[in-house]
Amino acid sequence: MARERKIDMVILGLLSHEDLTGYDIKKRIDGAISFFWKGSFGNIYPALKDMEDQGLIVKSDTSVGGRERITYRITDQGREALSGWLKDEQASNELRYETLLKLFFGGVAGKEVALKNIEVFEENIKKDMAMLKGFAKALESRLGEEDHLYFYLTATFGIETYEAYLRWCMGAKKMLK
Amino acid sequence: MARERKIDMVILGLLSHEDLTGYDIKKRIDGAISFFWKGSFGNIYPALKDMEDQGLIVKSDTSVGGRERITYRITDQGREALSGWLKDEQASNELRYETLLKLFFGGVAGKEVALKNIEVFEENIKKDMAMLKGFAKALESRLGEEDHLYFYLTATFGIETYEAYLRWCMGAKKMLK
DNA sequence: ATCAGCATGTAAGGCGTTACATGATTCA
């Protein structure tokens, strides 16, 4: 069974743009990426260690004063691994919508509960939508730079799907009333 | 840390409609539910055993001839657990789009690779869309029955979001060309 | 002085996938 851990590719991808510490990587993931992928320290630090052993990244001590700080840089081998993954056409897109699960079995608790669950979902989407639009707007003026085009496209993916969610919420609420 | 295993709720939800074997449960999950939740035998059978110990379901031997067959039925306690979960307003909706991850880091391998990845995604969505529309159409004529309304709503969620995906694919391809 | 943020990491445990193991029945 081949290695499957995708966090390695997230890290490699981020390091392909700039050198970062584990802490920085976490912050990046919590930004524009968090809409379609997550990561945690308990996830990131062990991956960093493994990848260094494999020669995909190298570390350097960038401590300032008494504060420990380790900055990682991607190697040529790491770039190759990243590129190989990008060129592999198969991609697993996994969704786990607990909201839809609850709706599917909505008959057990009745319409009021189903409506409430949809409303909670709607509120959360609206909150996230504001953030997504912020990302997109910031990127719009710099689409000439190729990297920004890619970031922009992932943001518009989020916006389009979130708009679809909100449209569906309206329709679903109407059908339940 | 409270129990988090959602497969229990999927099973309880399915059993709230009809008695089923583990094998049946797997087939149900692979049907209309598979768009937003997955399950495997290695997942389902142990859950079934645990839930029986907890009194949420009861089993009965329904073997036919030499073929082993265990049918499960939900208990009042199970119904209560299901209802409690439905009424709990918090729901985790987690997405892991490897396609978007690849797009986000598209700069490393270039536009051709990014385009190819979008095209593969698009083809898969088109395939699944046909199935979703099939489900929705079959349900449309029976929306008077409350349960079917819920099933229908989850199907339309899928259709609306998949349509958004396809629109985005068109736009993204155009921007990359 | 205290709190938020910077910074690294480990440990326990849960959850899930995949592969394996076994065997019956039905249908072509």
Add this chain to the structure above:
DNA sequence: TGAATCATGTAACGCCTTACATGCTGAT
């Protein structure tokens, strides 16, 4: 006769989350 489907389960392994443990720095 052989393949697909029905049917139950276990074992190994991998991945991730959560909580814990520790300590520095800068701002209020």
